[in-house]
Amino acid sequence: MGGRADIGGRADIAALVTEFYRRAFADPRLGHVFVDVARLDLPAHLPVICDFWQAVIFRAGTYRRNAFGVHADLHSRVPLTPELFARWLELWTTTVDELHSGPHADRAKLQAHRIAASMGRRLAEAPTAPGTPAPASTRAATATVATAVTTAVTAPGRHRRPSEPG
Numbered sequence: 001m002g003g004r005a006d007i008g009g010r011a012d013i014a015a016l017v018t019e020f021y022r023r024a025f026a027d028p029r030l031g032h033v034f035v036d037v038a039r040l041d042l043p044a045h046l047p048v049i050c051d052f053w054q055a056v057i058f059r060a061g062t063y064r065r066n067a068f069g070v071h072a073d074l075h076s077r078v079p080l081t082p083e084l085f086a087r088w089l090e091l092w093t094t095t096v097d098e099l100h101s102g103p104h105a106d107r108a109k110l111q112a113h114r115i116a117a118s119m120g121r122r123l124a125e126a127p128t129a130p131g132t133p134a135p136a137s138t139r140a141a142t143a144t145v146a147t148a149v150t151t152a153v154t155a156p157g158r159h160r161r162p163s164e165p166g
């Protein structure tokens, strides 16, 4: 036990997501999507991301937007492949683990996996460019990853909440 504290509230979430996006922007595979495709204005976006994670981790009613729609739009410009999702999850998991430990940290990781699986499944059916279906290979691979991830993280007694896309 490394003495890491659990995620305690909004301030911890802000520090956590700041560190996660620092890594994601610098990542050889993911950085391109944030920097070149979305041209994400991170300081402007962080409050929204914090609202999202506060809703997910603490079941707070802080997030009412459509996160899936944001990623479907993104996916129409650059395919969000199973490899990208896997990398995203890897970065999220290691960042959470390095900073925190406890039930809220576990929930942050579990829900990220569930949401990523759900997004991946739905994106596999979404167009990658206006009017063009995703290549069959991408669809099949995404479905496989989504199934694997769902199977790995599905715990009894959990239900999707309104704040979670999917």
Ligand code: HEM
Pocket: 030, 033, 034, 038, 040, 048, 049, 052, 065, 066, 067, 070, 071, 074, 080, 081, 084, 085, 088, 111, 112, 113, 115, 116, 119
């Ligand atoms: C391949 C994986 C992913 C990539 C490349 C990615 C990238 C992005 C980008 C570029 C944005 C900003 C889009 C814009 O406003 O123009 C965004 C927003 C967001 N992402 Fe992701 N994302 C990924 C997976 C996920 C996952 C798995 C989650 C949740 C567990 C997530 C949660 C969010 C949220 C909450 C927002 C803000 C949506 C809003 O504006 O309300 N993302 N993502």
